[in-house]
Amino acid sequence: MATAASLARLAAAFVLLTAQVACEYGMVHVVSETGGPKGKDYCILYNPQWAHLPHDLSKASLLQVRDWTGSMLCSPADLPAKGFSNQIPLVARGNCTFYEKVRLAQGSGARGLLIVSKEPLVPPGGNKTQYDEIGIPVALLSYRDVLDIFETFDRTVRAALYAPKEPMLDYNMVIIFIMAVGTVALGGYWAGSRDVRKRYMKHKRDDGPEKQEDEAVDVTPVMICVFVVMCCSMLVLLYFFYDQLVYVIIGIFCLASSTGLYSCLSPLIQRLPFCKCRVPDNSLPYFHKRPQVRTLLLALLCVAVSVVWGVFRNEDQWAWILQDALGIAFCLYTLKTIRLPTFKACTLLLLVLFIYDVFFVFITPFLTKSGNSIMVEVATGPSDSATHEKLPMVLKVPRLNASPLALCDRPFSLLGFGDILVPGLLVAYCHRFDIQVQSSRVYFVACTIAYGIGLLVTFMALALMQRGQPALLYLVPCTLVTSCALALWRRELGMFWTGSGFAKDLPQPAWVPAAADGPQPRVDSDSTTTQQPPGQEVLPASLPAEQPPEPPVPKETGASAPSQEPGSPAGLAPEPAGPPDPSA
Known part of the structure; x- marks a missing residue:
């Protein structure tokens, strides 16, 4: 019994997942019949298993929109006397399945169906038999967008449903x-x-x-x-x-x-x-x-x-x-x-x-x-x-x-x-x-x-x-x-x-001489050939002009430059306070 229940839940989850994968975003392009403001696109959520939408707006049919939001279109009594011939009706969501709504709309001559939803948009799902029976597109449109349509274009509008392809990357x-x-x-x-x-x-x-x-x-x-x-x-x-x-x-x-x-x-x-x-x-x-x-x-x-x-x-x-x-x-x-x-x-x-x-x-x-x-x-x-x-x-x-x-x-x-x-x-x-x-x-x-x-x-x-x-x-x-x-x-x-001691960059006493056996910092081939003494800084040219000059550097006594003190930052050894040690 538990196994059967688990399989049933798994099947339901699979059906829901399939419906979510099939769900796609599209657009409804709305224009005024009286030639008023410029046309505007609104978001719709549709299921391509009902009917595919063209990718190009020029290939989509511009049809009259019929405001039927006072009805949920759940029974034949909700249909208008003359039907929805070559129209796209706007109907309210609720009280029946999407299939019942679209079947009635298609039977009365509608060329598409827009279901107005005050709740978050969900994909209009169904089973394979229902998909094969229906040949008109059905999509959900938010109630907020419907109010904007009526405020911008009045209630005499035409609309075209289409779904342009998503670009790989946006500019x-x-x-x-x-x-x-x-x-x-x-x-x-x-x-x-x-x-x-x-x-x-x-x-x-x-x-x-x-x-x-x-x-x-x-x-x-x-x-x-x-x-x-x-x-x-x-x-x-x-x-x-x-x-x-x-x-x-x-x-x-x-x-x-x-x-x-x-x-x-x-x-x-x-x-x-x-x-x-x-x-x-x-x-x-x-x-x-x-x-x-x-x-x-x-x-x-x-x-x-x-x-x-x-x-x-x-x-x-x-x-x-x-x-x-x-x-x-x-x-x-x-x-x-x-x-x-x-x-x-x-x-x-x-x-x-x-x-x-x-x-x-x-x-x-x-x-x-x-x-x-x-x-x-x-x-x-x-x-x-x-x-x-x-x-x-x-x-x-x-x-x-x-x-x-x-x-x-x-x-x-x-x-x-x-x-x-x-x-x-x-x-x-x-x-x-x-x-x-x-x-x-x-x-x-x-x-x-x-x-x-x-x-x-x-x-x-x-x-x-x-x-x-x-x-x-x-x-x-x-x-x-x-x-x-x-x-x-x-x-x-x-x-x-x-970091070669960079984290412990503390000021050193000026009288501590630099040792002679410390490791020398690496110098690139494109840098100057003369090694800077450890007490010297190589400073960018953007430093203020009012900075005082560095203390005079004593001349070297041998072929090699004085090296830095072990454990001190490379190029940041204490400055010598007196003449260089002859033993160096």
């Missing part, structure tokens, strides 16, 4: 690619350059407000574990309590993005040669430091931009531009502030988040009742959400191709911030290591190119599988393998793995 992927790769490259470059400038500024005694910068946060393995646990917990909580927590995430995004926007624009404002006046003397918190008025105006501007997005976040026509701008600023600020001190920490973070991403995209569909991925469900917003809010922690660009999927279900293409930040932290580490070993940014460029290739592979997988993809599944191997292979080829894997 908006080019925009997302440029934004993502550009953010990773700019953030990684900024993080490395800022770190070098910070160490150079240790020679300065000026610690005024303009010279102070936000301290970088070194990530430890414990912090990585805590972060991943928090991510998992928040994702699960959002899946079960989406409508309550989505506003918390929106508030956090507004605060974090305004801070990031200020951090990105502040260096540009500081370079302006005018408006340097300061706040008068006062005893207020923060203002007692007498900040410049232009920085206060910039802070107000950043908060205003964030508030404008928060108020108009659901305006699909233009709000996505503000969201992307704020999101890019937030990513740049995070890449500048969060620092992975070693390649070991990079590997741990990327591998753990790699497993996290794959699990919540590919494994969770087998654990949820709906069979949907938790990651995709949360990122796109649950279909049964009462608030219809979307999480802002993504870059989003509207689809540029006209397609049923774009009209009905996914008007935007998305890329999560995690798919930018996680590989971006590795790119930033590569740039800092480049500066440390003077390798002409070869690690930075290679890792950035690897990120771009991984993103292209993600887009290809998305086009082939036609479902949401965990981008880290492709980005993590591309960036990690490329960085590791390059370090191995350059014979710097040990230094690259440990």
